[in-house]
Each structure stands twice: as structure tokens, then as C-alpha cells.
Amino acid sequence: xxxxxxxxxxxxxxxxxxxxxxxxxxxxxxxxxxxxxxxxxxxxxxxxxxxxxxxxxxxxxxxxxxxxxxxxxxxxxxxxxxxxxxxxxxxxxxxxxxxxxxxxxxxxxxxxxxxxxxxxxxxxxxxxxxxxxxxxxxxxxxxxxxxxxxxxxxxxxxxxxxxxxxxxxxxxxxxxxxxxxxxxxxxxxxxxxxxxxxxxxxxxxxxxxxxxxxxxxxxxxxxxxxxxxxxxxxxxxxxxxxxxxxxxxxxxxxxxxxxxxxxxxxxxxxxxxxxxxxxxxxxxxxxxxxxxxxxxxxxxxxxxxxxxxxxxxxxxxxxxxxxxx
Amino acid sequence: xxxxxxxxxxxxxxxxxxxxxxxxxxxxxxxxxxxxxxxxxxxxxxxxxxxxxxxxxxxxxxxxxxxxxxxxxxxxxxxxxxxxxxxxxxxxxxxxxxxxxxxxxxxxxxxxxxxxxxxxxxxxxxxxxxxxxxxxxxxxxxxxxxxxxxxxxxxxxxxxxxxxxxxxxxxxxxxxxxxxxxxxxxxxxxxxxxxxxxxxxxxxxxxxxxxxxxxxxxxxxxxxxxxxxxxxxxxxxxxxxxxxxxxxxxxxxxxxxxxxxxxxxxxxxxxxxxxxxxxxxxxxxxxxxxxxxxxxxxxxxxxxxxxxxxxxxxxxxxxxxxxxx
Numbered sequence: 001x002x003x004x005x006x007x008x009x010x011x012x013x014x015x016x017x018x019x020x021x022x023x024x025x026x027x028x029x030x031x032x033x034x035x036x037x038x039x040x041x042x043x044x045x046x047x048x049x050x051x052x053x054x055x056x057x058x059x060x061x062x063x064x065x066x067x068x069x070x071x072x073x074x075x076x077x078x079x080x081x082x083x084x085x086x087x088x089x090x091x092x093x094x095x096x097x098x099x100x101x102x103x104x105x106x107x108x109x110x111x112x113x114x115x116x117x118x119x120x121x122x123x124x125x126x127x128x129x130x131x132x133x134x135x136x137x138x139x140x141x142x143x144x145x146x147x148x149x150x151x152x153x154x155x156x157x158x159x160x161x162x163x164x165x166x167x168x169x170x171x172x173x174x175x176x177x178x179x180x181x182x183x184x185x186x187x188x189x190x191x192x193x194x195x196x197x198x199x200x201x202x203x204x205x206x207x208x209x210x211x212x213x214x215x216x217x218x219x220x221x222x223x224x225x226x227x228x229x230x231x232x233x234x235x236x237x238x239x240x241x242x243x244x245x246x247x248x249x250x251x252x253x254x255x256x257x258x259x260x261x262x263x264x265x266x267x268x269x270x271x272x273x274x275x276x277x278x279x280x281x282x283x284x285x286x287x288x289x290x291x292x293x294x295x296x297x298x299x300x301x302x303x304x305x306x307x308x309x310x311x312x313x314x315x316x317x318x319x320x321x322x323x324x325x
Numbered sequence: 326x327x328x329x330x331x332x333x334x335x336x337x338x339x340x341x342x343x344x345x346x347x348x349x350x351x352x353x354x355x356x357x358x359x360x361x362x363x364x365x366x367x368x369x370x371x372x373x374x375x376x377x378x379x380x381x382x383x384x385x386x387x388x389x390x391x392x393x394x395x396x397x398x399x400x401x402x403x404x405x406x407x408x409x410x411x412x413x414x415x416x417x418x419x420x421x422x423x424x425x426x427x428x429x430x431x432x433x434x435x436x437x438x439x440x441x442x443x444x445x446x447x448x449x450x451x452x453x454x455x456x457x458x459x460x461x462x463x464x465x466x467x468x469x470x471x472x473x474x475x476x477x478x479x480x481x482x483x484x485x486x487x488x489x490x491x492x493x494x495x496x497x498x499x500x501x502x503x504x505x506x507x508x509x510x511x512x513x514x515x516x517x518x519x520x521x522x523x524x525x526x527x528x529x530x531x532x533x534x535x536x537x538x539x540x541x542x543x544x545x546x547x548x549x550x551x552x553x554x555x556x557x558x559x560x561x562x563x564x565x566x567x568x569x570x571x572x573x574x575x576x577x578x579x580x581x582x583x584x585x586x587x588x589x590x591x592x593x594x595x596x597x598x599x600x601x602x603x604x605x606x607x608x609x610x611x612x613x614x615x616x617x618x619x620x621x622x623x624x625x626x627x628x629x630x631x632x633x634x635x636x637x638x639x640x641x642x643x644x645x646x647x648x649x650x
Contacts, residue, residue: 076617132483133483134482134483148582148583150475150480150482150487151478151480151481153476153478155475155476155583155584156476156584157459157475157583157584157585158457158458158459158584158585158586158619158621159584159586159617159619160584161581161584161617161619162475162582162583162584163581163582163584164581164582164584165581165582167581167614167616168577168578168581168582169495169574169577169578169612170494170497171497172495172496172570172571172574177614179614179615179616180614180615180616181577181612181613181614182612245497246497249494249497252493252494252506253493253494253578254582256486256488256489256490256492256493257473257487257488257490257493257579257582257583258473258480258482258487258582258583259480259481259482259483259484259485259486259487259488259489260482260483261483261484287494287506287507288506289492289502289504289505289506290504290505291492291504291505292401292484292486294482294483294484294486296483
């Protein structure tokens with residue numbers, strides 16, 4: 001039987017990444033191009049269709065070798081309808097039938113998934129979650145994204161809003177989140193809110209090496225907090241410890257909700273390394289119940305920036321497995 | 326084609342309930358007998374096998390009419406192995422292969438499920454969750470139990486401990502729960518902890534009509550708290566309001582985790598009626614995000630005490646559908 005090849009496309013506000021992944025999860029080509037989002041949907045869709053051709057060519061394949069195309073796109077979107085609804089970082093996009101447009105332009109079966117689900121599916125299918133059937137992913141970036149795989153299936157939920165784990169409430173009555181809720185995981189543990197909590201403490205007059213950073217750089221980033229914490233700056237240690245604390249709470253909560261074998265941490269913040277991973281593991285182990293020995297393994301994602309397009313290719317594989325396309 | 330009939334057995338520490346349910350979810354017979362748990366596993370298993378015969382007889386059926394038997398049992402247990410591991414309310418039971426024992430004694434295909442999952446599956450299959458594919462259930466009794474159905478499938482998790490929703494942490498660093506964690510939903514919102522929080526407040530000297538209850542009855546129950554709250558006793562109002570508050574947090578958290586269409590509340594506490602349901606709905610609507618309109622419908626279970634055996638029968642139906650037995 002011929003080998004099976006899938007195209008994955010990761011649509012972002014700045015870049016479009018794409019590549020070919022085969023059924024054994026091997027990446028055969030990868031290409032990144034600027035999105036040029038300011039030129040509107042038709043232009044961007046044209047670029048995506050061109051990219052499909054280019055990644056096929058770079059892998060020395062022909063279009064007839066390709067089984068299907070998967071697209072990961074920012075929300076809001078609908079997997080079922082294949083439509084981009086109104087993503088904040090793609091100006092001018094509103095109810096764009098992206099799946100069918102790409103299908104028409106490429107002549108290939110196409111599926112559309114939100115980018116957080118696609119990245120989680122990528123880690124499950126080809127990365128840190130490979131080999132288990134039950135995984136949860138937290139993506140720690142500007143916000144906190146989530147993904148849930150249960151019994152080998154991607155959890156989408158009734159409203160296609162499953163696994164919005166950054167907006168689970170881990171401190172009722174706590175900090176106001178951008179989403180309108182109080183006490184969201186994201187309002188404590190994302191890179192931007194970690195930086196903001198440090199900035200607020202410095203502005204309130206707490207002594208810290210971060211005061212110099214704020215004065216000279218004009219802002220404090222989460223990397224600054226990590227660096228200052230590593231250098232034992234007491235304020236930074238406290239702020240970063242809180243980030244790890246709330247992430248541990250979130251891990252324990254998902255242990256009891258969907259009871260995965262592995263919890264995968266992804267996103268820009270994992271560049272912090274063991275300074276992030278070790279306290280989350282330790283705090284979760286201290287915090288969790290004693291009624292059963294079912295704390296998931298907590299580990300870092302392994303696909304880096306490729307998770308998006310690999311996961312999109314994996315979603316194409318999944319849609320074919322489930323007979324959806 | 327002949328009609329399909331299933332036996333459901335709900336094994337409890339005090340009573341064993343059983344009945345016949347057909348493929349249309351109609352209950353054809355129901356019988357309850359004392360468990361006589363003090364006489365050990367062999368005795369109880371014999372009673373369960375007898376009960377299978379009795380519910381068949383009461384429905385005017387023959388054993389050859391029955392497609393399968395489902396058993397809901399207290400944990401710890403293993404669905405996969407069909408074994409009761411060591412339930413606290415069944416003294417002397419340890420690693421009992423209940424599924425295969427009942428299968429041998431009745432000659433019928435048999436499946437074993439934990440009682441919380443069986444009850445949730447019952448509401449999903451035949452009760453308040455019927456017609457949706459995405460449901461979460463909270464069972465508010467002595468503890469807080471949970472059940473999750475996602476895309477029409479019962480969520481069990483990697484360790485068979487999925488949907489232990491009473492032990493999600495809704496107040497980090499909060500009250501110590503019996504499970505060893507701090508700030509569990511159960512440690513605030515179960516019937517017993519609602520009563521305990523009221524008792525502690527009275528014992529700390531707060532003025533309340535519940536002080537008389539404690540003096541005359543020797544204890545305060547959750548029903549006493551509901552009654553006093555309904556009569557506008559300020560302490561009872563505050564305690565019960567907290568119970569509703571934490572249940573609303575838990576609803577919002579499951580909205581963002583598994584994103585169900587409906588959240589079903591079950592268990593003894595729902596006898597409180599609108600006094601419980603209305604504030605949970607209101608608080609969840611106030612508390613939830615504004616980013617999407619995806620708060621699930623929150624409603625009461627509809628099967629009452631029959632949920633256990635109906636759900637067990639439904640698990641037998643499910644195991645046949647999935648080709649498991």
C-alpha cells in the first residue's frame with residue numbers, strides 16, 4: 001500500500017506555517033511565510049493554497065500522493081461548519097468558509113480545527129503525548145490555552161469551546177481576567193499576567209531588581225521574572241512561585257476531571273525549563289489527594305513551534321480515520 | 326426483531342436495587358432488597374444473582390429475553406477488570422471479581438461500572454440528559470460525586486478515576502477535605518460539609534436559629550440549613566449561599582473544561598428545590614465569561630433513586646453497543 005501523506009497548515013496572524021507529515025508522524029517538509037493579514041482574507045487564502053503546493057514540492061511529492069489537508073486556525077471558528085467566525089488577529093475575516101475555499105483551490109479533502117486543539121492533537125499524535133490515550137495540554141503564552149484528549153479522541157464539547165482551560169476559575173473572586181471572569185488560571189499563570197503581577201508589585205513600591213528593569217526597559221516581561229527569580233530576587237521568586245502554584249492547582253483539577261495519563265505544558269513560558277517544571281510537579285504532588293495514586297505525569301511539549309502544523313496534519317489524519325472527510 | 330431488555334443492579338452498602346429496562350428506556354420492574362453486607366461477599370453476590378432472577382420474573386420475562394446485566398458498584402473498583410477493589414462501605418470485600426461471578430451465576434453477559442458513572446449514564450441515557458451528547462453531572466450527597474459524558478461517551482479516564490468532580494479545588498488553601506486536599510468542592514458544597522460549616526459557625530458563637538437545632542437535636546443537617554435559610558436566618562442564608570456559590574464556580578469550570586450542553590444536579594440535596602437551583606443558575610450566569618455564550622443549561626436530575634439501576638442497565642446497553650460484552 002502506498003504511504004499516506006498529510007498537509008498541515010498553521011494559520012497565524014503573523015506567519016503561516018506548513019508542512020508534510022506522513023502516517024508515521026515524520027515531517028517531510030516545512031515552510032513558513034508571512035501571513036500578510038492586512039491584505040484581507042482572499043489574499044491570505046491564496047497564499048495558503050500556494051503554500052500547500054510548495055510543501056508538496058519541497059517533499060518531492062505530487063498532489064496525487066496527498067490524502068488530506070488539515071488547517072489549524074485562530075478562533076473564533078467552527079470545526080463543524082469549517083468556518084472562521086471572527087478571529088481578533090485576522091482583521092476583516094468574518095464568517096469565512098476557509099475549509100471549503102482551500103478544498104476547492106487544492107482539490108484535496110480538507111478539515112479545519114482551532115489552533116489550540118490542533119497543537120494539542122499534534123503533541124498527542126506525534127509528540128509528548130504519543131503512546132497514551134488520555135492527555136491534557138496547557139499552552140502557556142500570552143494567554144493560557146488548553147487541549148483535552150480523552151480515550152484517544154479530541155474533546156471539542158457541545159459548543160466547540162471545550163478545553164478553554166485558561167478560563168477555569170482557580171481563585172474565586174480573584175484577579176479580573178480579560179474574558180470578564182474573576183480568578184481565571186490565565187489571570188495568574190500566563191506569561192503576560194505573570195509579568196503584570198510583577199509590574200504591579202514593583203509599582204506598589206516593593207523592592208526588587210525588577211524595578212531597574214522597569215525603569216530601563218519600560219516594561220517587565222515574564223522572562224525578566226524568570227531571570228530575577230533564578231537570581232533569587234525575593235519579589236520575583238514570590239511572583240513566579242504563585243504562577244507555578246496556580247498551574248499545579250490546574251493540573252490537580254484536570255487529574256480529577258478528565259483523569260489523563262499525561263499533562264503536557266507547551267508555549268513560550270516552557271523556555272524557563274526546570275525552574276518552571278520542577279515546582280509545578282512538586283506542588284501538584286504535595287497538593288493532590290491521597291485517595292488514589294493517579295496524579296498524571298507532568299512534562300513539557302516536544303514539538304516546539306512545529307506543533308501547530310504537525311497537529312493540523314494530524315487532524316487531517318484524524319478526520320480521515322473517523323470518516324469525516 | 327425482538328425487543329431488547331437489560332437488567333440493572335445498583336449495589337449499595339444498605340440496599341441492592343434492581344430492575345429491567347428496555348431499549349426505549351422504559352422500566353419494566355424494580356425491586357429493592359437489603360444488602361446484608363455484614364454477611365460478606367459470597368452472601369451478597371448470591372443475593373444479587375437472586376435479584377436478577379426476581380426482576381426478570383416481575384417483568385414477566387424469561388432469562389432468554391435478557392441481553393445483558395449491568396452492575397453499578399461503589400468504588401474503589403475497576404471497570405476494565407470487572408473487580409471490586411476495596412469499597413469502604415462493603416466490609417470484607419477485597420479484589421472480588423464481581424462481574425465474572427454474576428456472569429457465571431446468571432449465564433448472562435455482564436458489565437461492572439462505578440456507581441457515580443452508572444448514575445450519570447442513567448440520567449444521560451434515560452433522564453435529564455436525554456437528547457444531548459455532552460453532559461456533566463454533580464451528585465450532591467454526603468460527598469460530591471461526578472460524571473462526565475462527552476460526545477455520547479462515558480469519560481472514565483486513564484486511571485478509571487475520571488469525573489471525581491467533588492475533589493476539584495475551588496478554593497486553594499481552603500478547608501481540608503477528607504481526601505487529604507485543601508479547598509475541594511466537596512469540602513464546601515456537599516450536604517455534610519454544608520451542615521458542618523453551619524455547625525462550626527454556631528459553635529463559634531454566631532447567633533442563629535440553628536443554635537436551637539444543635540441543642541435539641543444534637544446535630545445540624547443540611548436540611549436544617551435549607552429550612553433556616555428559607556426562613557431567612559442570616560447565618561443559614563450565608564452558609565447556603567456559599568454552597569451555591571461554589572457549585573456555580575464548579576459549573577463554570579466544567580463549562581470551560583468539557584463544555585457540556587447540560588449540567589445535571591442530582592443527589593439528596595436537590596430536595597431543596599428552587600432554593601438551590603435558582604441561585605446556582607444566577608451566580609453561574611453572573612460569574613461566567615462574556616467571550617462566548619456557552620454556559621450550559623443547569624437542571625435537576627429526573628430519575629431520583631432509580632438513576633443507579635437504570636444507569637446500570639444503560640451501561641449494559643452501552644457495553645453491548647460498543648461490542649465490549
